[in-house]
Amino acid sequence: MRFKLPVSFIVAAGLVVPALPVSAPLLFAHHGTAEYDNTKTISLQGTVTALQYLNPHALILFTVKDDKGQTTEWTAELQSPNLLSRRGWSRSTLKPGDQIIVTGRPVKNGAKAMSGQKVAFTDGRETPNMGLPPDSSK
Amino acid sequence: MRSRTILLSFIGMLLVPFVVRAQASQPRKGAGQTANQVSNETSNRAPADFTGVWYPSTGSTLGAATPDNPGQQFVWLDAEGKPLKGPLPLTAWGQQRLKANRPTGTNTSAIDSDDPDFQCFPSGVPRVYLFLYPMEMIHTPGRVLMLFEYGHNIRQIFTDGRGHAQDAEPTWMGDSIGHWEGDTLVIDTTGFNDKTWLGYGGQPHSEALHVIERIRRLDQESLMIDITLEDPKAYTTPLHTQKKYVLKPDWNLMEFVCEDNSLNFLDYEKKTRIQK
Numbered sequence: 001m002r003f004k005l006p007v008s009f010i011v012a013a014g015l016v017v018p019a020l021p022v023s024a025p026l027l028f029a030h031h032g033t034a035e036y037d038n039t040k041t042i043s044l045q046g047t048v049t050a051l052q053y054l055n056p057h058a059l060i061l062f063t064v065k066d067d068k069g070q071t072t073e074w075t076a077e078l079q080s081p082n083l084l085s086r087r088g089w090s091r092s093t094l095k096p097g098d099q100i101i102v103t104g105r106p107v108k109n110g111a112k113a114m115s116g117q118k119v120a121f122t123d124g125r126e127t128p129n130m131g132l133p134p135d136s137s138k
Numbered sequence: 139m140r141s142r143t144i145l146l147s148f149i150g151m152l153l154v155p156f157v158v159r160a161q162a163s164q165p166r167k168g169a170g171q172t173a174n175q176v177s178n179e180t181s182n183r184a185p186a187d188f189t190g191v192w193y194p195s196t197g198s199t200l201g202a203a204t205p206d207n208p209g210q211q212f213v214w215l216d217a218e219g220k221p222l223k224g225p226l227p228l229t230a231w232g233q234q235r236l237k238a239n240r241p242t243g244t245n246t247s248a249i250d251s252d253d254p255d256f257q258c259f260p261s262g263v264p265r266v267y268l269f270l271y272p273m274e275m276i277h278t279p280g281r282v283l284m285l286f287e288y289g290h291n292i293r294q295i296f297t298d299g300r301g302h303a304q305d306a307e308p309t310w311m312g313d314s315i316g317h318w319e320g321d322t323l324v325i326d327t328t329g330f331n332d333k334t335w336l337g338y339g340g341q342p343h344s345e346a347l348h349v350i351e352r353i354r355r356l357d358q359e360s361l362m363i364d365i366t367l368e369d370p371k372a373y374t375t376p377l378h379t380q381k382k383y384v385l386k387p388d389w390n391l392m393e394f395v396c397e398d399n400s401l402n403f404l405d406y407e408k409k410t411r412i413q414k
Binding site: 035056080083086109132135136 | 193194195196242243244247248249251270271287384386389392393394395396398
């Protein structure tokens with residue numbers, strides 16, 4: 001299940017780094033993806049406040065600082081911990097203070113929230129892929 | 139939800155001896171290896187044994203209807219097994235119910251939807267097969283158990299020859315009895331309430347829903363579930379669909395409590411659930 005999404009950029013001073021297309025589908029088995037604007041992909045760089053490793057969807061709470069030094073609180077919704085754990089995630093994959101870049105889709109209602117489809121560290125390390133078990137389409 | 143918790147606890151107590159027994163005989167090895175052992179111990183008269191942890195396939199011919207929701211919609215088939223074209227064959231009652239339901243969609247977010255799943259109610263049958271979580275099958279004398287990780291849904295399929303429960307209160311997951319036709323387990327389920335949907339699209343059903351499932355192994359590593367729904371109050375013709383499951387020998391079910399963090403987090407403005 002690979003597909004490319006149309007990419008657009010949200011311009012908000014200092015908040016957004018260039019977004020690459022997200023190749024992983026959104027797999028929100030609980031409530032679907034209607035909350036999110038599937039025509040937009042954003043990437044935000046920020047500092048982890050917490051990883052809430054809760055079913056049915058894990059959340060990354062993180063803060064983003066703009067070029068004026070203003071801090072904004074963001075939330076990125078991930079898949080369920082059960083699915084993440086089977087791809088190699090754990091509750092300590094992200095720790096408070098970690099510098100990360102989250103790529104995903106913004107919510108439609110304009111809140112400071114997004115889906116998290118890819119999470120990387122600013123030092124170049126990556127987190128395990130998200131998604132279904134690799135052979136689940138056979 | 140309290141009554142559900144009590145019910146699940148009760149069912150859980152019923153299952154404990156069997157789970158303990160299965161674990162004792164096979165301490166956390168691959169489910170594929172357990173099959174014969176458990177079969178010999180507990181279901182020596184069953185012509186097939188589906189014991190193991192299974193994962194729903196998202197294969198394109200069996201329900202991958204949208205890129206964002208692989209495997210999360212059924213492909214409905216006609217009597218010849220060809221995909222149904224056009225809308226589902228709803229009765230007037232069914233159309234009224236469909237119209238009244240508020241599934242998620244372009245203009246309806248999850249928090250505005252009345253999808254029973256988002257309120258953490260049990261999924262019903264066959265919708266329980268649409269969630270991308272594993273299901274464990276356990277054979278015990280006179281019963282086949284289906285334990286669904288998602289929402290901790292449980293189905294007990296009585297294979298001891300009994301008939302359906304009489305004059306019972308309708309339930310979310312229905313009343314299931316089963317028998318074997320060769321290597322195929324045929325499950326007959328009635329006694330549903332009308333509160334669940336058949337899918338994310340708000341497809342309704344009535345308390346008259348009658349589900350017939352035929353479960354067979356395609357090979358050692360895969361199960362096929364052929365599903366027929368009859369609900370003359372909601373649909374003018376029977377509906378057919380299929381779901382394939384793939385064996386996950388190294389997996390165990392995990393805890394999944396929907397209420398842990400259900401929809402509250404979507405209320406971003408109030409942030410009711412998100413505590414720093």
